Amino acid sequence: MLIVKKFGGTSVADKERIFNVARRCIEDYKAGNEVVVVLSAMGKQTDVLLDMAVEINPKASRRELDMLLTTGEQTSVALMALAMDSLGVPAISLNAFQVAMHTSTVYGNARLKRIDTERIKNELANRKIVVITGFQGINKYDDYTTLGRGGSDTTAVALAAALHADKCEIYTDVDGVFTADPRIVPSARKLPEITYDEMLELASLGAGVLHNRSVEMAKKYGVQLVVRSSLNTTEGTVVKEEVKMEKMLVSGVACDKNTARIAVIGLEDQPGVAFKLFHHLANHNINVDIILQSVGRDGTKDISFTVAKDSLEEAVATIERHRATSLKCQKVDIEKNVAKVSIVGAGMMSNAGVAAKMFEALYDVGVNIKQISTSEIRVTVLIDETQVERAMNAIHEAFSLAE
Amino acid sequence: MLIVKKFGGTSVADKERIFNVARRCIEDYKAGNEVVVVLSAMGKQTDVLLDMAVEINPKASRRELDMLLTTGEQTSVALMALAMDSLGVPAISLNAFQVAMHTSTVYGNARLKRIDTERIKNELANRKIVVITGFQGINKYDDYTTLGRGGSDTTAVALAAALHADKCEIYTDVDGVFTADPRIVPSARKLPEITYDEMLELASLGAGVLHNRSVEMAKKYGVQLVVRSSLNTTEGTVVKEEVKMEKMLVSGVACDKNTARIAVIGLEDQPGVAFKLFHHLANHNINVDIILQSVGRDGTKDISFTVAKDSLEEAVATIERHRATSLKCQKVDIEKNVAKVSIVGAGMMSNAGVAAKMFEALYDVGVNIKQISTSEIRVTVLIDETQVERAMNAIHEAFSLAE
Numbered sequence: 001m002l003i004v005k006k007f008g009g010t011s012v013a014d015k016e017r018i019f020n021v022a023r024r025c026i027e028d029y030k031a032g033n034e035v036v037v038v039l040s041a042m043g044k045q046t047d048v049l050l051d052m053a054v055e056i057n058p059k060a061s062r063r064e065l066d067m068l069l070t071t072g073e074q075t076s077v078a079l080m081a082l083a084m085d086s087l088g089v090p091a092i093s094l095n096a097f098q099v100a101m102h103t104s105t106v107y108g109n110a111r112l113k114r115i116d117t118e119r120i121k122n123e124l125a126n127r128k129i130v131v132i133t134g135f136q137g138i139n140k141y142d143d144y145t146t147l148g149r150g151g152s153d154t155t156a157v158a159l160a161a162a163l164h165a166d167k168c169e170i171y172t173d174v175d176g177v178f179t180a181d182p183r184i185v186p187s188a189r190k191l192p193e194i195t196y197d198e199m200l201e202l203a204s205l206g207a208g209v210l211h212n213r214s215v216e217m218a219k220k221y222g223v224q225l226v227v228r229s230s231l232n233t234t235e236g237t238v239v240k241e242e243v244k245m246e247k248m249l250v251s252g253v254a255c256d257k258n259t260a261r262i263a264v265i266g267l268e269d270q271p272g273v274a275f276k277l278f279h280h281l282a283n284h285n286i287n288v289d290i291i292l293q294s295v296g297r298d299g300t301k302d303i304s305f306t307v308a309k310d311s312l313e314e315a316v317a318t319i320e321r322h323r324a325t326s327l328k329c330q331k332v333d334i335e336k337n338v339a340k341v342s343i344v345g346a347g348m349m350s351n352a353g354v355a356a357k358m359f360e361a362l363y364d365v366g367v368n369i370k371q372i373s374t375s376e377i378r379v380t381v382l383i384d385e386t387q388v389e390r391a392m393n394a395i396h397e398a399f400s401l402a403e
Numbered sequence: 404m405l406i407v408k409k410f411g412g413t414s415v416a417d418k419e420r421i422f423n424v425a426r427r428c429i430e431d432y433k434a435g436n437e438v439v440v441v442l443s444a445m446g447k448q449t450d451v452l453l454d455m456a457v458e459i460n461p462k463a464s465r466r467e468l469d470m471l472l473t474t475g476e477q478t479s480v481a482l483m484a485l486a487m488d489s490l491g492v493p494a495i496s497l498n499a500f501q502v503a504m505h506t507s508t509v510y511g512n513a514r515l516k517r518i519d520t521e522r523i524k525n526e527l528a529n530r531k532i533v534v535i536t537g538f539q540g541i542n543k544y545d546d547y548t549t550l551g552r553g554g555s556d557t558t559a560v561a562l563a564a565a566l567h568a569d570k571c572e573i574y575t576d577v578d579g580v581f582t583a584d585p586r587i588v589p590s591a592r593k594l595p596e597i598t599y600d601e602m603l604e605l606a607s608l609g610a611g612v613l614h615n616r617s618v619e620m621a622k623k624y625g626v627q628l629v630v631r632s633s634l635n636t637t638e639g640t641v642v643k644e645e646v647k648m649e650k651m652l653v654s655g656v657a658c659d660k661n662t663a664r665i666a667v668i669g670l671e672d673q674p675g676v677a678f679k680l681f682h683h684l685a686n687h688n689i690n691v692d693i694i695l696q697s698v699g700r701d702g703t704k705d706i707s708f709t710v711a712k713d714s715l716e717e718a719v720a721t722i723e724r725h726r727a728t729s730l731k732c733q734k735v736d737i738e739k740n741v742a743k744v745s746i747v748g749a750g751m752m753s754n755a756g757v758a759a760k761m762f763e764a765l766y767d768v769g770v771n772i773k774q775i776s777t778s779e780i781r782v783t784v785l786i787d788e789t790q791v792e793r794a795m796n797a798i799h800e801a802f803s804l805a806e
Contacts, residue, residue, distance in 0.1 A: 015458060015459055018459065019459075049478070052482060053481075053482065053485055055418060056418055056421065056422075056482055056485045056486050056489060057485040057486065057488055057489035058489075059489070060485050060488075061484075061485070061488055063495070064481045064484045064485050064488070064495075064496060065481075065485075067477065067480070067481040067484070067496050067498075068477075068478060068481035068482065068485075070477070071474035071477045071478050071481075074470065074471075074473070074474045074477075075452070075471060075474050077470070078456070078467050078468075078470040078471035078474075079455060079456065079459055079471065081464075081467045081470070082456055082459045082460040082463050082464070082467050082468075082471075083459050083460065085460055085463075085464055085467070086459060086460035086461075086462070092466070092467075093467060093470050095470075097500040097545070098545050098546070119545070142500070142501050142522070143501070
């Protein structure tokens with residue numbers, strides 16, 4: 001079996017943890033498997049390097065930042081290969097140049113385009129554990145690039161796809177994917193299986209276990225993902241196309257507190273006004289979520305939508321800049337203390353009444369719904385940030401997720 | 404003018420020093436020159452990385468060590484490019500893959516074979532300062548290699564040769580090449596010029612300013628070297644084929660305390676006995692210096708020679724291992740507290756009496772000579788370690804080097 005195993009920075013933060021990871025990989029190796037290991041930079045090393053760069057040049061170019069940051073993973077993989085070697089197992093570390101890991105040209109947020117597998121296959125054929133730098137690539141100019149947030153997960157999934165690996169294990173500090181965040185909902189339960197689509201909805205809703213890009217890629221290439229803990233040997237959660245067991249109505253409840261709402265009140269009721277509003281925001285790279293449009297008074301309309309909290313300021317500034325010209329409106333309201341709570345489940349599609357049940361649960365505990373958004377396998381509500389805990393527990397119980 | 408400038412780890416140890424170097428390079432750039440900068444890893448970074456590796460694996464493989472160590476220079480060059488950029492000058496950092504810097508396959512002590520100059524020339528044509536990682540290369544397997552001691556100097560000289568640079572400036576923490584180590588001989592004087600051959604003798608004698616390999620390469624390709632200080636703007640010492648001024652009899656006095664003497668007493672006086680002795684030592688990679696053979700008593704002979712202090716133990720063990728068979732001898736004496744003192748000068752070749760003058764100076768201050776060795780442009784004596792200071796000052800004065 002060919003297994004790709006990915007460990008984050010926390011898992012390789014010091015000597016002891018490096019050896020823990022090494023031993024874990026060696027177990028699979030000694031059982032006769034081919035093992036490819038993908039690593040992030042040690043602990044907070046990426047932040048340390050970023051701080052050094054910003055101290056020298058607050059407007060650091062992304063090209064040079066990537067040149068700097070890629071030293072982080074190179075350090076991890078070399079030390080890991082040394083650790084495995086000292087445990088008597090032949091290992092070799094490879095960076096993005098050595099693999100080679102071709103990406104688009106965009107520094108700081110490149111997309112993987114193509115992975116050469118020849119070197120990796122040769123090293124595996126020589127019965128070595130191959131330890132590969134996550135997060136980094138090279139572009140057509142032979143410059144280092146980095147893959148942006150969740151980059152190492154994406155590297156692991158891409159390698160698993162390119163190598164036709166039997167599975168891709170993503171190690172984190174939690175036991176797997178839960179029906180809800182156990183810190184908020186104490187009765188939350190680990191899911192044995194989940195579909196790619198459910199995982200995608202959960203990831204984008206702030207469940208934070210896997211990054212969207214890696215799940216999308218896993219779905220596209222049919223890579224079987226396993227999310228499991230690097231701290232224990234508990235079986236994790238398998239992410240795949242079809243889950244075997246009877247589909248649950250709802251797989252989990254997620255929340256995202258990094259949300260703010262903007263309401264643009266009293267817009268002129270003319271064709272194209274919504275287009276203009278979101279066009280301006282898109283031009284400033286502001287991602288907009290849950291949009292709601294309602295008819296206002298006196299032939300005007302109101303449009304409200306949510307953005308990430310750290311985009312709020314720029315979003316409002318963008319709107320204000322165009323109020324005199326293309327975006328005439330009466331006022332712009334903002335609400336900072338809101339959060340999104342969502343239920344996700346592939347079973348929802350074929351079952352009516354799921355949303356209603358969620359709303360009922362919220363009504364029962366006195367949580368006011370400010371806005372609603374749905375997809376085929378998701379229902380999201382916007383509520384007051386202070387009510388997140390109460391809301392999530394009520395929903396979790398209403399759908400009997402703890403059982 | 405195309406200038407290659409090399410700065411060691413001390414010169415880029417922190418933010419302030421990085422900016423000092425950046426400003427220095429920018430001066431040349433703004434004067435209209437093309438500037439290539441070669442950097443070592445910051446401060447003690449290479450040692451820090453080595454310590455990390457050894458802690459994880461005391462028998463760390465050289466291949467993985469090189470993978471680890473090369474992150475050091477990559478960090479320096481990225482930060483330097485960021486510093487230059489923040490001072491308003493376009494700069495780009497390149498590592499051994501990007502250049503590309505082809506070496507032999509030997510990890511930890513590779514030789515440069517070929518440097519691709521296309522990328523560098525393109526970046527220079529775009530009026531960028533090109534900041535390149537010293538010390539590192541890539542071999543035919545696409546693996547990182549390092550060049551061993553003095554590696555970054557060699558990188559700089561090789562780049563200067565490949566790019567047909569007008570000069571190659573090696574920045575150190577001293578003002579240039581001195582007639583003697585100023586810490587030992589207070590009246591020592593900085594030399595404005597010195598020949599490659601003199602520099603080679605001085606480097607190998609522990610003057611420690613430039614590594615032999617870089618001087619050899621500079622001589623081979625006719626690269627004009629300048630050794631100067633990164634701490635001030637004093638003109639340094641120019642190292643070249645022919646010095647313009649009238650040749651001095653002696654250019655400098657050097658000492659090397661890293662020396663121990665081994666005397667093999669009462670060897671059988673048979674053909675091939677010297678060959679066997681030094682063959683065994685060579686097999687253990689022990690470098691032997693100043694060899695002296697004399698006739699012993701009763702048809703035996705004595706051979707004594709010097710080795711570096713840290714090779715002493717292994718050298719003696721090697722001899723002892725063969726005493727019963729091919730190296731029959733009466734005893735093996737060792738002397739640890741010895742040092743080599745040498746005078747070097749291209750003018751020596753055409754002048755008799757230079758050695759005699761040196762011996763006289765030593766006799767006058769009561770320094771006993773234990774062994775003598777000479778080359779065309781060098782005379783070396785072995786003396787007691789405690790007498791080094793007295794000896795050097797006496798010689799320095801005898802040849803009027805302070806004037």
